[in-house]
Amino acid sequence: MTTDSHCIFCKIVAGAIPSRKVYEDDDIFAFHDIHPWAPVHFLLIPKAHIASMAQIGPGHDALLGRMMALAPKLALQEGCRPYPEGGFRIVCNTGAEGGQEVQHLHLHVMGGPRPWLKG
Ligand code: 5GP
Ligand code: ZN
Numbered sequence: 001m002t003t004d005s006h007c008i009f010c011k012i013v014a015g016a017i018p019s020r021k022v023y024e025d026d027d028i029f030a031f032h033d034i035h036p037w038a039p040v041h042f043l044l045i046p047k048a049h050i051a052s053m054a055q056i057g058p059g060h061d062a063l064l065g066r067m068m069a070l071a072p073k074l075a076l077q078e079g080c081r082p083y084p085e086g087g088f089r090i091v092c093n094t095g096a097e098g099g100q101e102v103q104h105l106h107l108h109v110m111g112g113p114r115p116w117l118k119g
Pocket of ligand 1: 008017019020031032033034035036092093099100101102103
């Protein structure tokens with residue numbers, strides 16, 4: 001698996017930086033955001049180092065499909081209320097103009113009662 005020894009999210013996957021884990025399997029890791037914008041706010045990432053959505057290719061279809069399919073399940077597990085009263089937001093910042101700060105692909109999954117800190 002591709003990893004980057006300087007990448008903060010690769011270090012989280014490896015356990016070298018502690019995190020509050022939400023989910024883990026062979027290919028995917030999820031953990032609570034350290035600065036949550038919403039009552040529920042976790043990040044869903046591939047274990048492999050992929051810098052951003054801009055690096056996604058045909059070989060990543062299954063991985064991205066699994067990440068998107070996991071999001072609603074984990075959102076409910078972490079306390080988001082069911083659709084339609086509850087729900088959640090998925091955000092994937094990509095590149096400098098997309099507001100991306102950590103260069104390891106991640107989906108923000110946010111939800112819970114409003115108001116939120118941001119968004
Ligand atoms: P971006 O702006 O790249 O889309 O979002 C990066 C997110 O990663 C931010 O919401 C930030 O709070 C979160 N983050 C950055 N460093 C850490 C960390 O060491 N641990 C955790 N749990 N979240 C982090
Ligand atoms: Zn990484």
